[in-house]
Amino acid sequence: MSVFARTPAQEASFGGRRRLRGLAWLMVRQHRAALIACAAVTLLGALWIIHERATMLDTLHGAGWPAKSSEDLDGATVQRLDNSFNGFARYLGYLPLVFGVFIGAPLLSADHEHGTARLVATQSVSRLRWLAWKLGFALGLVAVTTGVLGALFGWWWRAVRHVVSSNWLDGTVFDNTLPVLMALGLFTTTLGIAIGALARRAVTAMAVTFFTSAAFLLVCDHFRTRLATPRRVAFPFDGAHPAVLNDAVQVDQWIGTASGKVYGWGTCVSDAAPETCRARLGIVNSVWDYFGYDQMATLQWTAAGLLLGGGALLVALVVWRTRRQAL
Amino acid sequence: MSGTATSGGDDSRWALEAHGLGKRYRRGWALREETFRIPAGRVCGLVGPNGAGKSTLLGIAARLVEPTRGQLRVFGRPVGDPSVRPRCAYLGQDKPLFKRFTVAETLRMGQELNPGWDQAAAERIVREGQLAPNAKIGTLSGGQRTRVAFALAFGKRPDLLLLDEPMSDLDPLARDEIGSLLMSEVAERGTTVLMSSHMLSELEHMCDFLLVVSDGRVRMAGDTDELVPMHTLVTGVTADGGLPEALGTHTVIDVRTAGRQFTALVRHEIPLDGTWQLAEPSLEEVLLGYLRHPEAPALLSPTAVPAHREEHAA
Numbered sequence: 015m016s017v018f019a020r021t022p023a024q025e026a027s028f029g030g031r032r033r034l035r036g037l038a039w040l041m042v043r044q045h046r047a048a049l050i051a052c053a054a055v056t057l058l059g060a061l062w063i064i065h066e067r068a069t070m071l072d073t074l075h076g077a078g079w080p081a082k083s084s085e086d087l088d089g090a091t092v093q094r095l096d097n098s099f100n101g102f103a104r105y106l107g108y109l110p111l112v113f114g115v116f117i118g119a120p121l122l123s124a125d126h127e128h129g130t131a132r133l134v135a136t137q138s139v140s141r142l143r144w145l146a147w148k149l150g151f152a153l154g155l156v157a158v159t160t161g162v163l164g165a166l167f168g169w170w171w172r173a174v175r176h177v178v179s180s181n182w183l184d185g186t187v188f189d190n191t192l193p194v195l196m197a198l199g200l201f202t203t204t205l206g207i208a209i210g211a212l213a214r215r216a217v218t219a220m221a222v223t224f225f226t227s228a229a230f231l232l233v234c235d236h237f238r239t240r241l242a243t244p245r246r247v248a249f250p251f252d253g254a255h256p257a258v259l260n261d262a263v264q265v266d267q268w269i270g271t272a273s274g275k276v277y278g279w280g281t282c283v284s285d286a287a288p289e290t291c292r293a294r295l296g297i298v299n300s301v302w303d304y305f306g307y308d309q310m311a312t313l314q315w316t317a318a319g320l321l322l323g324g325g326a327l328l329v330a331l332v333v334w335r336t337r338r339q340a341l
Numbered sequence: 342m343s344g345t346a347t348s349g350g351d352d353s354r355w356a357l358e359a360h361g362l363g364k365r366y367r368r369g370w371a372l373r374e375e376t377f378r379i380p381a382g383r384v385c386g387l388v389g390p391n392g393a394g395k396s397t398l399l400g401i402a403a404r405l406v407e408p409t410r411g412q413l414r415v416f417g418r419p420v421g422d423p424s425v426r427p428r429c430a431y432l433g434q435d436k437p438l439f440k441r442f443t444v445a446e447t448l449r450m451g452q453e454l455n456p457g458w459d460q461a462a463a464e465r466i467v468r469e470g471q472l473a474p475n476a477k478i479g480t481l482s483g484g485q486r487t488r489v490a491f492a493l494a495f496g497k498r499p500d501l502l503l504l505d506e507p508m509s510d511l512d513p514l515a516r517d518e519i520g521s522l523l524m525s526e527v528a529e530r531g532t533t534v535l536m537s538s539h540m541l542s543e544l545e546h547m548c549d550f551l552l553v554v555s556d557g558r559v560r561m562a563g564d565t566d567e568l569v570p571m572h573t574l575v576t577g578v579t580a581d582g583g584l585p586e587a588l589g590t591h592t593v594i595d596v597r598t599a600g601r602q603f604t605a606l607v608r609h610e611i612p613l614d615g616t617w618q619l620a621e622p623s624l625e626e627v628l629l630g631y632l633r634h635p636e637a638p639a640l641l642s643p644t645a646v647p648a649h650r651e652e653h654a655a
Contacts, residue, residue, distance in 0.1 A: 028445050028464055028474050032453075039453045043446060044439060129437025136403050136431040137454035137497070140423065340406040 037139060041151040048117055048152075052159045059106070059163045066102065067170040070095050074177060084177045092177060099170075099178040103186040106167060110198040113156045114227040118206020119219040121152050122336065126214040132341045145336050149329060152207065156199045164195035175261075182310055183263040185235060188317075197318035197325075198234075202227045204328040211332045239265050241316045244303040248274070251292070251300050261307035268301040276301050353416045356381040356501050356533035357402060358647060361411035364397050371397040373557040374410055377645050379535060379550060381416065381500070384527060386548035387537035388628055394557040395537040396434070399505045402535065403431035415501060427457055430499035434506045436490040438478045445474035447489055451496045463496030466522065484515025491519065495526050502527070504536035508543065520547065541625040552645070553628060555635045563642025565624055571640070572627050575605045577617035587616070594637045595630035606630040608640065 034042055042049060073095065074080075077087050084092065125131035125148075135141050168191035171179065179186050188194060205227060210219035244265040249256050251269065268276040269292070282291035292298075305313065355378045363374040372394040379385050387395050400406035401413055404420060413420045415429060438447055444467055452458045467474070470488040478486060487507065494502060507523070508516045524547060527534055535552075538544055544551070551568060553561035561568060572594070577585065579601050584593065592608040606622060613619060622630075631637060 028448065028460075032449075036453050040450055043442070043450075128440070129433060129435050130439055132403075132405055132431075132433055133437045133439075134454065135405060136429070137451065138427040138456055139454050140426070141404075338407065340400065 037144060037147040040134070041147055045151060045155075048155065052117075052155050055109075056159045056162050060166055062102065063163070063166040063170050066098060067173060070098070070170075070174055074174065079177065087177070095174070096178045099174070100186055103167070103179075103190050106163060106190045106195065107185060109160060109163070109195070110202040111224070111227050111231065113160075113199050114202030114206040114223045115220050117152050117156060118203035119210045119223040120216040121148055121207050121210055122332070123210030123214050123219040124216040126210075126341070127216050135341050141341075142333070142337060145333060149207065149332070152203060153200055156203045157196055160196040160199035161192065164190065164192040167195070168192055181263055182261075182307070183238060183305060183313070185238075188238060188310075188314065189234075191314070193318040194314050194321075197321035198231070201321040201325045201328075202230070204325040204332070205230070208328040208332050208335075211335050238313070238317070239305075241313045241320075242305065242309060244305055245309075246301060246303050248299040248301045251298055253300070258306060259302065259304060262302075262304040264302055264304050266303040268303075269297045270299045270301040271296040272298050354381055355379065355414070356383070356416060357535065358414040358417075359398075359411065360414075360647070362398075362401065362408055362413050363410035364394075364401060364406060365409040370557050372401075372408075372554075375554075375557075375559045376411075376647060377552065377559050377562050377641065378647055379533070379552065380644060381533050382531050383550040384534040384548045385536070385550040385552055386544035387535055387552050387554065388541070388544065388632070389537075389554040389560075390632060393554045395554060396505055398554065399431070399503050399535065399537060402501075403429060403503050405431070427455060427497065428500045429503060430494035430497045430501075431503040432490055432494050432505065432507055434509060436487055436507075438486060438490060438493075440477070440479035442478050443475045444472050444478065444481075444489055447478060447493060448496065451493045455497045457498050459496050459498045462498070462526075463492040466492040466495060466526075469522070470518075482515075484511050484519065487511060487515065487519055488522070491522060491526075498530070499532060502532050502534045502536075504534065506537050506539065508538065508540065516543075523547070541628055544628075545624045550645075551624075551628075553631055555632060558635075559639060559641065560631050560635065560637075561628075561640045562645035563640070564644060567642050567644075568640065569622065569624055569627055571608055572622050572630075573607050573609055573613055574620040574622040574626065575603075575607050575613065575617045576620070577603060579603045585616075592638060594627075595634055 032039070073091065074087075077091060079087060122131070125134070134144050171182075171187055171191060175182070175187075182188060189198060202223075206219065206223040209223045209226065210216070213219040213222060245258075247256060247258055248270055267279045269279060269281060270276040273296075275296075277295065277297060281295070282288045282297070285291040358378040360376050361374045362372060362376070363370060364372040371392075387398065389395050397406055401408050402415065402420060404426070415422075415425045418425050439450070442450065448460065448463045448467065451463060452460055467489060470485060472481070472485055472488065478489065481489065487510075491507075504523075508519060511519060520543065523534070526532065536548075545565075549565055551561060551563065551565055552559060575588065579598055580586070584596060584603060584605065588605060588607065591610065591613065593605050594608055595606040597604050606626065607613065631640075
């Protein structure tokens with residue numbers, strides 16, 4: 015066969031249909047593995063949630079819920095359901111870290127390391143347009159995956175929230191439902207991208223991102239109660255909880271006098287005669303600092319706002335850095 | 342956008358024009374406010390020792406590096422102008438390509454990212470190297486990878502081709518093959534080429550214009566046909582262990598003595614008299630002389646300097 019002869023087979027293998035054009039094609043081709051992985055995670059996660067939710071509701075309905083209150087259900091059954099819910103939540107909780115390390119960190123650092131950033135920059139597209147596509151593609155991928163899974167997980171939780179994980183301020187629910195899951199994913203991804211743009215070595219960037227994101231997520235855990243001002247309610251000591259505490263999450267607990275003076279929860283507890291001690295101090299009330307269930311959205315959107323603001327700053331840093339730096 | 346010297350009016354006679362071009366890195370100046378120009382349609386060799394500023398200059402022209410000072414114009418347009426982008430192709434020393442892409446996908450990338458893409462030309466270059474379209478870039482040899490990189494560069498139909506030591510990592514066979522590929526494509530299109538190289542003999546074959554840089558400064562620039570005849574290799578007998586005084590009226594670039602005999606590379610403003618043995622040096626000998634002596638006065642031919650200065654103080 016002559017070298018110049020064009021057989022139909024060769025023609026076909028060079029040609030092919032062009033469904034995607036320009037940088038869109040390059041993004042999909044270059045990040046094919048990430049795209050397939052995200053699609054698989056989204057699909058399998060979604061199917062799993064739908065299946066588990068249905069199974070869980072079947073079990074609960076079979077046990078007479080919601081006619082029967084969750085306290086009256088068989089403890090072992092509730093424990094099993096709780097474990098299955100929390101087990102999935104734990105996997106979901108790893109997503110932001112995984113996105114930061116495997117999508118964010120190598121996004122620009124791998125292109126710098128292998129010189130492909132130079133390859134693309136010397137074609138006829140501007141560096142900023144390329145960067146915009148890179149960022150848009152990665153963040154879009156993360157947003158879609160976390161968006162679908164977070165929405166479905168929230169749908170699952172709302173159906174069974176009186177049975178499993180009623181503490182919605184806990185990371186299990188708070189971090190894994192929308193909009194926080196998406197904001198966390200986007201933040202850790204931009205953190206990874208920024209670290210990658212500075213480190214310019216994929217493995218270094220991935221390692222640094224892993225530790226930075228893990229530390230960040232741990233620290234975040236401690237700031238959740240500071241996102242809004244808790245409400246305070248006082249009710250008779252030994253009396254029943256008022257209705258406002260239904261579905262509420264307790265932040266702090268005190269004991270207090272009728273005039274509103276509060277004492278630490280442990281006051282008088284170790285006293286020889288607690289009753290006398292309380293009477294002496296004039297303590298008649300239990301005082302709770304709490305977040306009402308109606309505050310959940312505010313808290314979640316505040317958290318998401320802060321995370322997205324931080325993410326936007328990181329994106330600005332990446333753009334500024336990549337724009338100026340020699341490739 | 343395609344076609345040489347059709348846009349940009351008068352200035353497109355010059356492929357590259359640098360005015361006070363300088364680049365400073367943290368460790369110091371890589372290029373010190375240099376002024377020179379390269380006519381369009383030439384194959385220009387960029388010569389200099391390691392760290393002389395060759396890659397920085399090519400990087401600025403390829404918009405990979407931003408100059409600290411001065412201006413570089415490409416076919417009369419500032420290098421940052423978007424219309425310059427499709428007219429230049431750049432090939433780095435390491436020839437970066439996506440390793441997981443196939444050959445066909447690499448060409449597809451060229452097609453997707455370049456408006457004036459010439460798929461037929463790119464495919465022809467790849468086919469001449471007997472490369473299978475579905476071969477992964479990562480499995481190719483250095484020479485084959487360079488061929489794909491060249492296909493990508495030529496598929497862009499550039500008016501200016503910037504090559505940073507394109508042959509440095511190739512075996513002699515691949516070097517010869519890629520060299521003839523380059524020359525045939527350039528001859529066919531009239532592409533201007535600026536290529537850095539350490540292979541002086543290679544440059545002598547390919548280049549008709551020269552830019553010699555050392556320590557961030559331009560040492561010599563101009564037509565090879567003009568530059569070489571301005572020099573003479575003088576061989577004679579030393580006087581008191583040094584150069585004869587009569588030679589002092591000329592610019593001596595490089596002297597080597599062996600016993601009582603000296604060999605000097607001389608730039609002559611007036612004809613040399615016949616007391617010595619005279620010979621025309623090869624391009625390689627001239628280049629070596631200038632590279633060996635960075636303190637020798639720079640030699641810039643009128644074509645290579647916008648202000649038509651024959652020389653400027655080093």
